[in-house]
Amino acid sequence: MTDDRIRPADPEDPALQDLVALILRERGQLGELYPVLLRSPAIASGMIELGNGVRRDATLPARVRELMICRVGLLN
Numbered sequence: 001m002t003d004d005r006i007r008p009a010d011p012e013d014p015a016l017q018d019l020v021a022l023i024l025r026e027r028g029q030l031g032e033l034y035p036v037l038l039r040s041p042a043i044a045s046g047m048i049e050l051g052n053g054v055r056r057d058a059t060l061p062a063r064v065r066e067l068m069i070c071r072v073g074l075l076n
Contacts, residue, residue, distance in 0.1 A: 008035030019044055026052065 011020050011030055019041050023034050026048055037044035054072075058065055 006036050006039060009038035011035055011038065016041065022048060 009016060016038055019038065020030070023030060023044070027034070034044060034047075037047055054065060054068055058068075060068070
């Protein structure tokens with residue numbers, strides 16, 4: 001049997017340090033999701049921007065914003 005999971009990137013990789021610092025600044029921790037997303041820095045960066053747009057920059061009422069967050073979580 002093979003393990004088909006995507007292995008997390010090494011957050012200590014010098015090429016990823018700017019992005020890791022941004023994630024830590026924006027989210028406070030890497031958690032389990034971002035080390036996997038770091039396999040593709042463009043995707044990790046896009047997820048940070050999407051999250052910021054939903055959490056901070058959207059002018060939606062709090063209830064609608066929470067529903068959006070739940071829907072994205074469900075789709076993922």
